[in-house]
Amino acid sequence: MSNGTAQRPHAPRRAMRPEIESLRALAVLLVIAFHLWPERLTGGFVGVDVFFVISGFLITAHLVRELDDAGSISLPRFWARRIRRLFPAALLVLMVSLIAVVVLWPATRWLSNLAEFWASLGLVQNWYLAANAVDYFAAEGESPFQHYWSLSVEEQFYLVWPILIVIVAVLAARRRDGGLPRRELTALAAAVIMISLAYSIASALLVPGGTYFSTFSHAWEFAAGALLALLWPRLERGLAVTGASPARATLIGGAALLTGTAMIVVSAIVLTGTTAFPGWIALIPVTGTLLVIAVGPLLNQGVPGRLANLAPIVWIGGISYSAYLWHWPLIVFAPDVLDRQLTTPDRLVILVLTLGLAWATKRWVEDPVRFGRIARGSRRTYALAAVMAATAIVISLVPFGIASTEKQTAADAVASVVDDVVAGDSPCLGAPAMLDPAAACPNLHQLDDRIVTATPWLEQLEQGLRPSGDVWQTAWSECPSASSGALNPCTFTSGPDAPTIAIVGDSHAFQWAHAVLPIAQREGWNVVISWMAGCALHEPGRVWTGDDDINGSSACDPWRRSALADIASSDDYDLIITSSFSRKFASNGVPETQEEIADAFRSALDTMSSGGAPVLVMAASPLPGENVPRCLEQTAASPSPCSTPRGQALLPDPLAAGARTLGDTAVTLFDVTDALCDSDTCHSVVGGLPAYSDRHHLSRLFLLTLSASVEEPIAQLLTDAG
Numbered sequence: 001m002s003n004g005t006a007q008r009p010h011a012p013r014r015a016m017r018p019e020i021e022s023l024r025a026l027a028v029l030l031v032i033a034f035h036l037w038p039e040r041l042t043g044g045f046v047g048v049d050v051f052f053v054i055s056g057f058l059i060t061a062h063l064v065r066e067l068d069d070a071g072s073i074s075l076p077r078f079w080a081r082r083i084r085r086l087f088p089a090a091l092l093v094l095m096v097s098l099i100a101v102v103v104l105w106p107a108t109r110w111l112s113n114l115a116e117f118w119a120s121l122g123l124v125q126n127w128y129l130a131a132n133a134v135d136y137f138a139a140e141g142e143s144p145f146q147h148y149w150s151l152s153v154e155e156q157f158y159l160v161w162p163i164l165i166v167i168v169a170v171l172a173a174r175r176r177d178g179g180l181p182r183r184e185l186t187a188l189a190a191a192v193i194m195i196s197l198a199y200s201i202a203s204a205l206l207v208p209g210g211t212y213f214s215t216f217s218h219a220w221e222f223a224a225g226a227l228l229a230l231l232w233p234r235l236e237r238g239l240a241v242t243g244a245s246p247a248r249a250t251l252i253g254g255a256a257l258l259t260g261t262a263m264i265v266v267s268a269i270v271l272t273g274t275t276a277f278p279g280w281i282a283l284i285p286v287t288g289t290l291l292v293i294a295v296g297p298l299l300n301q302g303v304p305g306r307l308a309n310l311a312p313i314v315w316i317g318g319i320s321y322s323a324y325l326w327h328w329p330l331i332v333f334a335p336d337v338l339d340r341q342l343t344t345p346d347r348l349v350i351l352v353l354t355l356g357l358a359w360a361t362k363r364w365v366e367d368p369v370r371f372g373r374i375a376r377g378s379r380r381t382y383a384l385a386a387v388m389a390a391t392a393i394v395i396s397l398v399p400f401g402i403a404s405t406e407k408q409t410a411a412d413a414v415a416s417v418v419d420d421v422v423a424g425d426s427p428c429l430g431a432p433a434m435l436d437p438a439a440a441c442p443n444l445h446q447l448d449d450r451i452v453t454a455t456p457w458l459e460q461l462e463q464g465l466r467p468s469g470d471v472w473q474t475a476w477s478e479c480p481s482a483s484s485g486a487l488n489p490c491t492f493t494s495g496p497d498a499p500t501i502a503i504v505g506d507s508h509a510f511q512w513a514h515a516v517l518p519i520a521q522r523e524g525w526n527v528v529i530s531w532m533a534g535c536a537l538h539e540p541g542r543v544w545t546g547d548d549d550i551n552g553s554s555a556c557d558p559w560r561r562s563a564l565a566d567i568a569s570s571d572d573y574d575l576i577i578t579s580s581f582s583r584k585f586a587s588n589g590v591p592e593t594q595e596e597i598a599d600a601f602r603s604a605l606d607t608m609s610s611g612g613a614p615v616l617v618m619a620a621s622p623l624p625g626e627n628v629p630r631c632l633e634q635t636a637a638s639p640s641p642c643s644t645p646r647g648q649a650l651l652p653d654p655l656a657a658g659a660r661t662l663g664d665t666a667v668t669l670f671d672v673t674d675a676l677c678d679s680d681t682c683h684s685v686v687g688g689l690p691a692y693s694d695r696h697h698l699s700r701l702f703l704l705t706l707s708a709s710v711e712e713p714i715a716q717l718l719t720d721a722g
Contacts, residue, residue: 021317043271056225196220263288410454430705433687448688485558602658
């Protein structure tokens with residue numbers, strides 16, 4: 001391809017453009033303000049999208065200029081420049097944040113944060129967060145590395161986009177001699193915009209959450225900046241004509257600057273975390289950014305030019321990259337350092353610290369590596385980056401090894417308890433210790449020594465317990481909550497002629513699968529589980545304050561109707577087991593009386609029993625009033641840790657009340673209160689075991705110890721029904 005001539009219009013040169021520095025300053029301040037005051041600047045996250053458009057414009061302008069001047073693009077040299085520009089500061093903040101994680105947080109939090117550290121270092125943090133369904137719009141973050149998702153998206157763009165440009169240039173060169181393939185590249189950018197924007201709109205509406213982190217959702221924003229760079233010669237000629245009149249240029253430039261800036265700022269004020277983003281609504285801040293960049297040459301005259309050239313704004317724009325890197329770890333760690341929630345003065349101090357650290361990082365890290373001799377040349381850059389990355393990985397393996405060892409030690413301790421529970425040789429472990437007075441167990445409500453050593457890991461270990469073979473694990477890992485009106489049942493089959501038990505309700509019904517499935521596996525019963533998190537199974541259409549707090553009545557009621565209709569019309573079930581988190585209605589200030597709420601549950605139970613199968617109602621368990629595993633971390637060695645007065649724990653249970661007053665012999669009530677409470681106190685530790693996995697769900701290990709108590713009524717009801 002030809003090298004071009006002096007007369008050919010070029011892409012915009014990389015001279016410092018004040019309007020772009022001003023855009024960077026605005027973008028980073030919006031993001032920082034959003035993270036510091038999320039309840040006030042609810043849409044400040046659009047600052048990231050402004051950065052994406054700027055990157056697409058500048059990178060494409062550089063690549064096209066190199067292609068025009070040299071006739072080719074050196075990909076190794078381009079990527080080396082990107083490494084020198086971005087990697088040193090990013091690695092510095094990563095390492096400082098990792099050290100803070102190890103110093104300030106317990107080992108129980110190291111492993112998840114190390115996973116994000118490696119994902120950030122590997123430039124796949126956005127995909128990691130998407131895969132783990134992380135809520136970017138949560139007011140508080142658990143990870144100091146979460147904000148690296150946008151850097152990952154940018155680097156993925158820097159990796160793929162130059163390759164696409166080279167491919168298009170090579171294909172275009174085969175068809176004609178010489179000349180920059182601007183038309184083909186413009187078509188490429190336009191195609192990316194159309195495809196990515198369509199994907200972004202559809203996915204933001206249909207599968208929100210992880211969609212926000214997807215590179216495919218944001219690719220069109222980079223491509224929009226790229227399209228502007230490719231159209232720049234034509235735009236430049238048009239602006240040159242307009243620029244013949246300084247007054248007119250000042251008027252047009254000022255209007256465009258104000259309009260574009262307003263589009264960005266209004267988006268930051270109006271949008272919220274519930275907005276389907278980045279769907280079509282992202283066109284507003286993206287268009288505003290393009291508008292400001294496009295009129296840049298007109299801003300050298302008059303008031304607009306002076307505004308864009310204000311020294312403080314340009315200075316913030318120059319340190320915006322490091323400011324973005326530093327602000328989030330400071331926000332995440334500040335409450336631990338201060339040992340309190342952040343106040344307004346605290347947040348202002350964080351803002352000042354962010355700018356100070358950003359300036360120091362640019363002065364002593366970014367610029368020396370970018371412009372000095374330390375990484376001059378592509379080979380030296382790659383070698384230095386490889387050594388630095390390898391060093392970071394090796395260092396990170398130290399806390400990984402410590403945390404993994406501690407967790408494995410805790411897991412081994414819990415496994416030995418599980419083995420004893422499964423063997424059934426220890427009548428003083430779990431529920432039997434409370435239910436059988438003849439056992440006369442000592443230290444009835446004191447944690448087993450093996451559990452004491454594992455308390456920091458109880459919440460994590462709870463998710464992986466497998467005391468009864470694959471069926472135990474399958475029940476939790478492969479039986480997800482329904483998310484719509486469809487039942488989405490999980491079926492565990494022993495044989496076509498075996499009795500079939502249906503477990504139906506919310507998560508409090510689902511938890512009883514841990515007591516039932518081991519028995520069903522041993523006795524050869526079939527089990528069908530239909531559950532929906534947050535949806536108490538009462539009569540549809542009865543919605544109270546505090547009800548449906550996870551999925552909302554619009555999702556719960558269709559599921560309730562489907563579940564009740566299935567039970568009432570099917571002759572496949574030999575027994576129905578149901579439960580609900582019904583005590584929550586007594587603790588959330590609902591306007592209905594307890595009798596009205598009980599009537600809604602009574603109506604649902606009447607519908608269930610109309611199908612002909614007996615119904616076993618598992619009464620709601622007492623409420624401990626706090627997150628038990630976390631409480632046990634602080635009080636593990638106490639004689640009766642995390643216990644609650646009986647009167648506070650036994651709030652009204654309208655589900656049990658509905659079952660008692662139904663007057664239907666086909667409905668049987670199983671009450672777990674005696675396994676947890678004595679005459680004065682309800683206990684969170686029973687028979688050496690933690691009875692709860694959180695604030696209200698029973699732990700899997702404790703439920704396993706209830707299997708023998710549950711087996712008797714189940715077997716009797718199946719016999720009577722048979």
